[in-house]
Structure formats: structure tokens, C-alpha cells
Amino acid sequence: MADEVVLLDFWASMFGMRVRVALAEKGIKYEGKEEDLTNKSPLLLQMNPIHKKMPVLIHNGKPICESLIIVQYIDEVWHDRAPLLPSDPYQRAQARFWADFIDKKMYNSGWKVWTTKGEEQEAGKKEFLENLKTLEAELGDKPYFGGDRFGFVDIAFVVFYSWFHAYETFGNFSVEAECPKLLAWARRCMEKESVSKSLPDQKKVYEFVAQMRKKYEAE
Amino acid sequence: MSYQLKRRRISQFAQVLFLNFVRKTKEKEKGDEVKVIGGVKSRYCIRVQWALKLKGVEYEYIIEDLKNKSPILVKSNPVYKKVPVLLHNGKAISESLVILEYIDEVWKENPLLPQDPEERASARFWAKFCDENVISEVWEAFGAQGEQKKKAIESAQESLTLLERQVEGKKFFGGEKLGYLDLVVAWIPYWLSAIEEIGEMKLLEAEKFPSIHKWTRNFMDIALINQCLPAREKVLKYFHGCLRSYVA
Numbered sequence: 001m002a003d004e005v006v007l008l009d010f011w012a013s014m015f016g017m018r019v020r021v022a023l024a025e026k027g028i029k030y031e032g033k034e035e036d037l038t039n040k041s042p043l044l045l046q047m048n049p050i051h052k053k054m055p056v057l058i059h060n061g062k063p064i065c066e067s068l069i070i071v072q073y074i075d076e077v078w079h080d081r082a083p084l085l086p087s088d089p090y091q092r093a094q095a096r097f098w099a100d101f102i103d104k105k106m107y108n109s110g111w112k113v114w115t116t117k118g119e120e121q122e123a124g125k126k127e128f129l130e131n132l133k134t135l136e137a138e139l140g141d142k143p144y145f146g147g148d149r150f151g152f153v154d155i156a157f158v159v160f161y162s163w164f165h166a167y168e169t170f171g172n173f174s175v176e177a178e179c180p181k182l183l184a185w186a187r188r189c190m191e192k193e194s195v196s197k198s199l200p201d202q203k204k205v206y207e208f209v210a211q212m213r214k215k216y217e218a219e
Numbered sequence: 220m221s222y223q224l225k226r227r228r229i230s231q232f233a234q235v236l237f238l239n240f241v242r243k244t245k246e247k248e249k250g251d252e253v254k255v256i257g258g259v260k261s262r263y264c265i266r267v268q269w270a271l272k273l274k275g276v277e278y279e280y281i282i283e284d285l286k287n288k289s290p291i292l293v294k295s296n297p298v299y300k301k302v303p304v305l306l307h308n309g310k311a312i313s314e315s316l317v318i319l320e321y322i323d324e325v326w327k328e329n330p331l332l333p334q335d336p337e338e339r340a341s342a343r344f345w346a347k348f349c350d351e352n353v354i355s356e357v358w359e360a361f362g363a364q365g366e367q368k369k370k371a372i373e374s375a376q377e378s379l380t381l382l383e384r385q386v387e388g389k390k391f392f393g394g395e396k397l398g399y400l401d402l403v404v405a406w407i408p409y410w411l412s413a414i415e416e417i418g419e420m421k422l423l424e425a426e427k428f429p430s431i432h433k434w435t436r437n438f439m440d441i442a443l444i445n446q447c448l449p450a451r452e453k454v455l456k457y458f459h460g461c462l463r464s465y466v467a
Binding site: 050059064065066069070076077089092093094096100101134 | 312313316321336340344347381
């Protein structure tokens with residue numbers, strides 16, 4: 001019986017992008033369903049009743065939630081091709097540590113950069129850039145975070161590349177000036193079809209973020 | 220290449236193989252060196268200790284003075300400088316959930332996570348929910364006052380109800396045997412009661428949460444679980460200090 005794979009997603013969601021990249025890396029065919037954030041579908045509410053958020057991967061009718069958990073699930077189910085996590089337990093632990101760092105630190109500090117102003121924004125920007133530099137130090141001279149192979153940590157972080165232009169514009173900084181190795185890494189990842197076809201255009205994301213920012217300001 | 224040169228190269232290669240074999244045999248005889256850098260009353264550190272004990276792994280516990288962090292902690296966890304840190308043959312692994320999965324992958328006895336990918340995803344989901352949602356809501360209720368406290372308690376109880384459903388009809392969250400999710404949720408029997416006492420609130424009423432209470436009895440009945448528990452006075456003192464900082 002063929003696998004039925006559905007992804008509940010939102011085009012600008014970095015978390016959704018992670019799953020798209022993972023599915024593309026493994027060559028898995030799926031049906032993508034675009035969610036309206038202002039009017040969540042009954043399917044989303046049924047499949048993720050706890051958080052009511054996407055992405056949700058529905059595999060043969062069973063939901064898997066939380067992007068990094070979904071990516072690990074994809075790696076375990078379709079373990080016969082394109083491994084996303086290393087096989088060595090210590091390397092796997094390092095990969096999980098850094099993916100967790102990205103989740104804990106990057107998203108929240110990035111949030112402050114585009115939703116706030118003044119001192120709060122400056123503090124958010126400082127934190128965001130510090131975190132970027134920590135990641136750049138971890139990358140070092142490796143082609144990918146996993147070493148020679150594109151993998152779990154690369155998937156966790158490359159999705160932020162689509163939001164860089166928005167962060168840079170609202171935060172008034174340049175990722176290339178602050179972290180040139182990290183930008184080079186992102187561009188290297190974008191040469192992979194699994195990444196370039198899964199990430200939206202930076203300008204389109206910027207327009208979306210600008211709209212969202214106006215909404216927050218009005219509220 | 221001359222015959223003598225070939226012979227010399229083969230001999231050198233054989234020597235390297237032999238020396239590697241001797242080194243690995245000596246390492247195996249010496250056994251794994253396992254250390255845990257941890258606190259005295261940390262609910263995150265105890266998970267790691269329980270996991271190692273369940274796997275029958277001998278380890279050295281290094282108590283860290285968190286007000287005066289040691290060079291070994293700072294070197295082993297330069298990103299967060301926090302406990303717990305597992306040191307396995309000199310290699311450092313940080314973050315308690317990452318450490319639990321590492322322990323499970325290295326030492327195969329008494330598996331902590333299920334084999335089935337969907338069940339593994341579910342265990343990871345609920346562990347994240349426990350650590351990110353339940354704990355933060357309990358903290359909010361702990362530090363709040365008046366009407367805000369009442370609302371925070373309701374919110375925390377809603378999250379605890381979701382956990383209750385996960386263990387309904389089961390001996391442990393992992394099923395018949397203790398597993399990963401049990402170790403993650405296990406701050407509830409011991410630490411939550413201290414938080415309730417110091418925070419002057421009741422969250423986990425027996426009539427509302429019969430399954431969690433039944434699980435607590437099953438869990439606390441296990442000898443190796445009790446061995447690592449810190450003295451209750453220390454836990455109470457810690458939360459008393461936390462409440463003072465909230466009020467200040």
C-alpha cells in the first residue's frame with residue numbers, strides 16, 4: 001500500500017519549510033495543504049488539538065506535530081535513503097543540541113527584531129546577532145553543520161535564510177557583514193534543489209513580515 | 220615498488236593494526252568513563268541519573284556549585300554553562316532531553332524510547348509539552364497572586380489534564396515499563412508537591428488526576444528512583460528562595 005503523506009503548512013512558516021526540505025531530501029511525494037492563519041481548518045484543529053499550529057505531518061492518517069520531531073520521524077521512517085541525522089550517537093547528540101539551540105534562541109530573538117522598536121528592538125537585535133555568531137563559530141570551516149553532508153542542523157537553520165532580508169531591513173544590519181561564513185553556508189545550501197524549492201523568496205517574506213508588523217503596531 | 224619495500228610497508232601496517240587492537244582492548248577492559256556534572260536538587264539532573272541507573276551504568280556524580288561555576292562546567296557546556304552535563308569518555312553532552320536520547324542510543328539495555336517511529340514522535344512531543352508548557356504554567360501559578368493566581372492555576376490544571384490522559388489505563392507513560400516520558404514527567408511527584416506547598420496552592424488534586432496519582436505510586440515504588448531523590452527540606456528551601464525573588 002502506498003504511503004499517504006499530507007503536510008498542513010503555511011508558506012512563510014520557517015517550521016513548515018523544515019518539513020518541506022526533509023521530505024524533498026528523502027524524495028517523498030506528499031500533498032501540501034495551505035492553512036489560513038486567521039481561519040484554521042477543522043483538519044488542523046483535529047490533527048493538532050493541543051497547539052492548533054502547523055506544520056502537521058499526516059502519515060497514513062496519523063498526525064505528527066512539532067517541526068524537529070517531524071523531521072526526526074521522517075528520518076526514522078524513511079531510513080533507507082538520504083540520512084538526515086548522523087549514525088554516531090555523539091554526533092547525533094550534537095545535532096540535536098544545536099537544533100534545540102536554534103529553536104530556543106533564534107526564533108525568539110528574531111521575533112523581537114521585527115515586532116518591536118527602540119530599546120527593546122536593540123536588545124533583540126544584539127541577542128540575535130550574538131546567537132548568529134555562536135552558530136557561525138559552531139559551523140567553523142565545515143561546508144555544512146553536519147560536516148561534509150547536509151543534515152539535521154542545516155535543515156533546522158537554513159529556513160531562517162528566507163527571513164534574513166526581513167530581519168536585516170527591520171533590524172538595520174547585514175548578515176553578510178556580521179557573519180560572512182554563515183551567509184556563504186546558506187547560499188551553499190540554497191544550491192540544493194531540496195532547499196531552493198522549499199524556501200519562499202526573501203522579498204515575498206519581507207512583504208508578509210511588513211504587513212504583520214503593521215498589524216502588531218495597530219494592536 | 221621493490222619486494223623489500225613492500226614487505227616493510229605490510230609489516231608497518233600490521234603493527235598499526237595490532238597497536239590499535241591492543242589500545243581498544245585496554246579501553247574495553249578499563250570500561251566506559253561516565254561522569255555527570257549536576258546540581259543537588261535539580262529536576263533536570265535527576266532524569267540523567269535515573270536513566271543511567273535504569274541502564275545499569277556506573278557513573279561519578281560531580282556536584283556543581285551553580286553560584287561559582289567550575290572550569291570543567293564552563294568548558295563542557297560553553298553555550299549555556301548549565302547542568303546537567305554528561306561526560307562520556309571525555310566527550311560532553313548537554314541538555315537533559317538530548318542526554319536521555321544519547322544514553323538510550325549508547326546503552327541498549329532497558330530501552331527508554333519505543334521502537335516504533337510514531338510512538339517515539341509522540342513521546343518526544345509530550346516531553347516537549349511537559350518541559351515547555353506544563354512547567355512554565357506551573358511557575359506562573361507559583362509566582363502569581365489573587366485573581367491572576369486563580370487563572371494561572373486553571374491554565375496549569377488544563378495542561379496537567381492533557382498529561383493525565385496520556386497515562387490513563389497504563390502503569391507508566393511508557394506502558395508496562397518505565398521509559399523516556401516517565402523520566403521527563405517525573406518532577407511531578409516530588410518537585411510539584413514542594414512547589415504547591417511553598418506557592419500555597421493545590422494543582423494536582425487526587426480526585427481530578429487519579430491516573431497521575433496512581434502513576435506516582437507506581438513510580439515512587441521503584442527503589443532506584445528513591446535512591447537519587449534529594450532531601451525534601453533542600454527542595455523546599457530552594458523554592459522558598461525562588462518565591463522570594465518573585466515577590467522582590
